[in-house]
Amino acid sequence: MSAATPSVRLPRLDRTGSVAFRRVLLSEWTKLRSVRSTKWSLGVGFLLTVAFPIAFSFATSSHWGSMSPQDRADRQPLDIALVGVNVAQLAIAVLGVLLISAEYSTGSIRSTFTAVPKRLLVLWAKLIDYSVVSLALMVPAVLVSFFSSQAILGRHDILQISFTQPGVARAVLGGALYVMLVGIFALAIGAIVRNTAGGIAAFAGIFFVLPPLMFVLPTSWNNAISQYLPSDAGRQLFSLHHASHSLRPLTGGLVFAAYCVAAIVIAAVLLVRRDV
Amino acid sequence: MIEARDLTKDYGSKRAVDGLSFTVRPGIVTGFLGPNGSGKSTTMRLILGLDAPTRGDVTVNGSDYREHAAPLHEVGALLEARSVHTGRSAHNHLLALAQTHGIPKRRVSELIDLVGLHEVARKRSGKFSLGMGQRLGIAQALLGDPKTVMLDEPVNGLDPEGIHWMRNLLKGLAAEGRTVFVSSHLMSEMALTADHLIVIGRGKLIADTSVDDFVSRASQKVVVVRSPELESLRAALAGPDVSFEPAERGALEVHGLTAEQVGDAAAAAGIVLHELTPRQASLEEAFMNLTRDEVEFAAELQEVVA
Numbered sequence: 207m208s209a210a211t212p213s214v215r216l217p218r219l220d221r222t223g224s225v226a227f228r229r230v231l232l233s234e235w236t237k238l239r240s241v242r243s244t245k246w247s248l249g250v251g252f253l254l255t256v257a258f259p260i261a262f263s264f265a266t267s268s269h270w271g272s273m274s275p276q277d278r279a280d281r282q283p284l285d286i287a288l289v290g291v292n293v294a295q296l297a298i299a300v301l302g303v304l305l306i307s308a309e310y311s312t313g314s315i316r317s318t319f320t321a322v323p324k325r326l327l328v329l330w331a332k333l334i335d336y337s338v339v340s341l342a343l344m345v346p347a348v349l350v351s352f353f354s355s356q357a358i359l360g361r362h363d364i365l366q367i368s369f370t371q372p373g374v375a376r377a378v379l380g381g382a383l384y385v386m387l388v389g390i391f392a393l394a395i396g397a398i399v400r401n402t403a404g405g406i407a408a409f410a411g412i413f414f415v416l417p418p419l420m421f422v423l424p425t426s427w428n429n430a431i432s433q434y435l436p437s438d439a440g441r442q443l444f445s446l447h448h449a450s451h452s453l454r455p456l457t458g459g460l461v462f463a464a465y466c467v468a469a470i471v472i473a474a475v476l477l478v479r480r481d482v
Numbered sequence: 483m484i485e486a487r488d489l490t491k492d493y494g495s496k497r498a499v500d501g502l503s504f505t506v507r508p509g510i511v512t513g514f515l516g517p518n519g520s521g522k523s524t525t526m527r528l529i530l531g532l533d534a535p536t537r538g539d540v541t542v543n544g545s546d547y548r549e550h551a552a553p554l555h556e557v558g559a560l561l562e563a564r565s566v567h568t569g570r571s572a573h574n575h576l577l578a579l580a581q582t583h584g585i586p587k588r589r590v591s592e593l594i595d596l597v598g599l600h601e602v603a604r605k606r607s608g609k610f611s612l613g614m615g616q617r618l619g620i621a622q623a624l625l626g627d628p629k630t631v632m633l634d635e636p637v638n639g640l641d642p643e644g645i646h647w648m649r650n651l652l653k654g655l656a657a658e659g660r661t662v663f664v665s666s667h668l669m670s671e672m673a674l675t676a677d678h679l680i681v682i683g684r685g686k687l688i689a690d691t692s693v694d695d696f697v698s699r700a701s702q703k704v705v706v707v708r709s710p711e712l713e714s715l716r717a718a719l720a721g722p723d724v725s726f727e728p729a730e731r732g733a734l735e736v737h738g739l740t741a742e743q744v745g746d747a748a749a750a751a752g753i754v755l756h757e758l759t760p761r762q763a764s765l766e767e768a769f770m771n772l773t774r775d776e777v778e779f780a781a782e783l784q785e786v787v788a
Contacts, residue, residue, distance in 0.1 A: 214596075214647060214650045214651040214654050215654055216627065216651075216654070216658075217592055217596070217628055218623050219585065219589060219626065219627035221584075221586070222552060222555050222583070222585075222626070222627070223552065223583050223584030223585070224552040224583065224584075225550040225551065225552060225553070225582055225583060226584070229581055229582050229583065229584050230582055232581045233579070233581040233582045234578075236574060236577055236578040236581055237567070237570070237574075237578045240570050240571065240574035240578070241567060241569040241570055242569055243569065243702060277676045308567060308569075309567065312564070312565075312566065312568050312569075313561075313564045313565040313566070314565055314566055314567040314570075314575070315565075316527075316530075316532055316565040317563055317566065317575070317579060317622065318552065318579075319531075319532060319561055320530050320532065320554075320557075320561075321553065321554055321579045321582045321583070322553075322582050323530075323531050323547055323548040323553055324548065355746070396749070441511045454512075456501075470685040479534075481527075481532065481533040481534060482527070482532040482533065
């Protein structure tokens with residue numbers, strides 16, 4: 207920028223293209239990878255998924271000698287392997303909310319929708335990009351947790367399970383699928399609420415506050431209702447044993463997916479209708 | 483080309499834009515002028531389809547902004563409020579926008595160089611100064627080589643050198659045949675840059691005129707004279723459209739006559755003059771006169787509400 211420049215010329219753009227969905231996917235990927243919160247959340251998510259099972263396995267293994275037979279029988283190796291999923295889901299949910307709420311808090315949503323005025327393309331692209339990323343992160347994470355926790359518990363035959371045993375592979379990979387769906391659900395909530403604190407609070411309310419509230423209800427009501435809550439239904443994806451009042455893995459997964467679809471539909475309708 | 487017809491926007495019970503109809507033509511710089519809070523930014527958001535109008539419509543280059551297949555090639559916009567993720571670098575911000583249209587990466591570097599952000603392009607944009615933020619916004623507006631350029635208060639936060647650069651840029655863009663639509667609350671800035679003016683106050687159209695017309699209409703004929711024979715001069719100048727006001731140091735302000743008319747009349751009457759100074763109302767005054775009613779009304783309203 208020089209004051210001496212008599213006129214400023216904008217270089218011409220020789221090749222021009224139109225907005226296309228594959229391009230929006232790439233754009234959203236660039237956005238996803240270019241903020242720190244992504245690296246932090248994904249890093250923490252991976253670490254928690256892996257670290258908790260390893261720590262719990264060591265704890266179980268070292269206390270094995272002093273444990274009662276009853277206590278030993280209660281140890282579920284798959285629960286130990288997937289305990290981190292319960293914690294990692296929070297990191298993935300927070301990032302899911304942030305991916306859209308931060309666009310509103312910083313105002314970058316105006317740039318986004320000016321470039322892509324057909325707003326739903328942006329929502330679909332965010333959902334797909336984030337699903338791929340969270341699944342690509344969580345599949346290795348649950349596999350590492352399963353095999354490392356099994357290796358640490360190797361001395362105790364009673365705690366050994368095979369990956370090829372019925373339901374085990376489904377439960378391990380189901381843990382990754384569950385976290386991916388949590389990310390999708392959280393992103394949709396972020397799009398509905400458009401505010402980081404509000405979005406995270408809404409997610410925490412539905413996943414962590416609502417389930418214990420159900421225990422105030424008469425047991426029969428609780429059993430009838432709780433199984434259909436998003437968290438309880440989704441959890442069946444990575445559970446090996448199912449109580450009589452919980453859904454089967456496939457049904458639970460479908461119920462949770464239906465919640466995700468409902469949240470996405472609400473988000474889509476609001477996204478198109480509301481002013482930015 | 484931007485065409486607004488009866489454009490109206492309500493936020494709750496407040497009418498931010500009220501029945502605006504105007505056309506912004508290519509090849510010239512059109513200034514969009516109005517006091518703060520007069521609805522300029524809202525109008526621009528309506529043009530970009532970010533907000534939906536309550537009534538009326540607006541088209542850019544012949545169609546609704548949302549219907550364009552390649553909006554960044556149609557309109558390049560700088561919005562007043564920050565519209566960049568503070569955690570993302572200028573380079574990645576522009577790259578993500580470019581990718582939506584398949585605009586090549588080198589175009590991003592080209593624009594970053596054009597606005598002089600090369601050294602900070604990889605830093606988090608949240609640390610940018612106001613001026614740097616404006617430059618990034620301008621790079622964003624020009625990214626798609628757009629037919630229409632729309633900038634909301636572009637000189638905000640720029641240093642004098644940057645303001646000069648901006649004026650040249652806008653004139654150059656218009657000379658290339660683009661439509662250039664620039665908002666400001668500063669009349670003086672617009673007088674230097676714009677060819678045409680659209681003036682609004684409280685969401686309503688006040689004037690849609692060339693800058694030259696606006697200036698000549700706004701500049702009232704006022705002449706300051708000093709003379710040892712003021713009384714005789716008054717008598718010589720008296721007429722139906724002429725009025726007098728005392729000025730400083732015994733001078734006289736003559737309203738309704740040009741300096742030439744005053745000088746000729748004095749000479750004809752043989753009256754000695756010690757000073758003969760034409761005084762133009764500044765553009766800023768003219769603008770204030772034009773929008774005063776709107777602003778005053780708003781101020782009164784605020785008092786009532788408070």
